[in-house]
Amino acid sequence: xxxxxxxxxxxxxxxxxxxxxxxxxxIEEQPNxxxxxxNLGTLLQSMDDADRxxxxxxxxxxxxxxxxxxxxxxxxxxxxxDQLVEAEESLRLALLHGLDDADLHFMLxxxxxxxxxxxxxxxxxxxxxxxxxxxxxIAFQYGLALAQNExxxxxxxxxxxxxxxxxxxxxxxxxxxxxxxxxxxxxxCYTELETVLxxxxxHTLAQDAKAKMDAxxx
Numbered sequence: 508x509x510x511x512x513x514x515x516x517x518x519x520x521x522x523x524x525x526x527x528x529x530x531x532x533x534i535e536e537q538p539n540x541x542x543x544x545x546n547l548g549t550l551l552q553s554m555d556d557a558d559r560x561x562x563x564x565x566x567x568x569x570x571x572x573x574x575x576x577x578x579x580x581x582x583x584x585x586x587x588x589d590q591l592v593e594a595e596e597s598l599r600l601a602l603l604h605g606l607d608d609a610d611l612h613f614m615l616x617x618x619x620x621x622x623x624x625x626x627x628x629x630x631x632x633x634x635x636x637x638x639x640x641x642x643x644x645i646a647f648q649y650g651l652a653l654a655q656n657e658x659x660x661x662x663x664x665x666x667x668x669x670x671x672x673x674x675x676x677x678x679x680x681x682x683x684x685x686x687x688x689x690x691x692x693x694x695x696c697y698t699e700l701e702t703v704l705x706x707x708x709x710h711t712l713a714q715d716a717k718a719k720m721d722a723x724x725x
Contacts, residue, residue: 510536511546518550526550541567541574548580557584575606586614594618609639617648625656636665643673654682659689677707684716693720 514529527550533543548563561584567577582597598615612635619628632649639645650665666683669676684699697720703713 511543514543514546514550518553523550523554539570541570541577544570545574545577545580548577552580552584552587557588560584573604575601575604578604579606579611582618583614586618591618591622595622607638609635609642609645612638613642613645613648616652620648620652620655625652628652629656629658641672643669643676643679646672647676647679650679650682654686659686662686663690675706677703677710677713680706681710681713681716684713688716696720 510529510533514526514533517523517526517529527547530543530547530550533540534547537543544563544567548560548567551557551563552560561581564577564581564584567574568581571577578597578601582594582601585591585594585597595615595618598611598618601611602615612631616628616631616635619625619631622628629649629652632645632652635645636642636649646665646669650662650669653659653662653665663683663686666679666686669679670683673679680699680703684696684703687693687696687699697717700713700717700720703710704717707713
């Protein structure tokens with residue numbers, strides 16, 4: 508019996524007690540396998556017990572300091588707690604030790620962005636979009652990072668891609684409108700702002716931008 512698989516089935520169904528028992532059984536069966544320690548930590552974190560979760564992640568890393576999943580889980584915990592320096596270190600170690608998926612690149616990219624380091628943040632967000640081209644939030648955050656770094660043309664292209672994935676994403680459409688304004692396409696900008704407000708009449712930023720454009724046109 509694979510106790511880790513059993514534990515995840517219980518975790519997905521919301522039966523935390525049986526999940527914990529299965530992960531504990533996995534630890535008893537193979538005490539030198541870091542996997543179950545990470546899984547039990549993930550369970551505890553889902554129950555908002557971050558302190559105990561961290562102890563299990565660290566236990567996994569005492570068994571195998573190169574265990575990428577433990578570094579990632581530890582980094583995600585720090586990220587959720589807004590401990591960005593610690594999050595960056597753990598997420599970077601996860602990447603260094605071979606984990607290479609969209610979620611890791613996305614979280615590491617956001618961490619760099621929050622730390623004010625777009626030079627390292629933007630490539631990670633770009634990699635996340637390349638690994639998962641249908642995730643709206645990943646693409647949107649990549650577009651925002653480009654815009655914040657004044658790479659306006661590139662940002663506009665990414666916001667367009669977001670809108671192809673989710674036409675009613677009003678924040679992406681608003682930011683696309685602003686990018687168009689910076690690119691000198693005022694009529695297209697105005698049209699996009701009207702579209703934002705047709706989807707979300709109380710979108711404050713779009714209301715303000717449209718009001719300013721209306722005032723200029725008087």
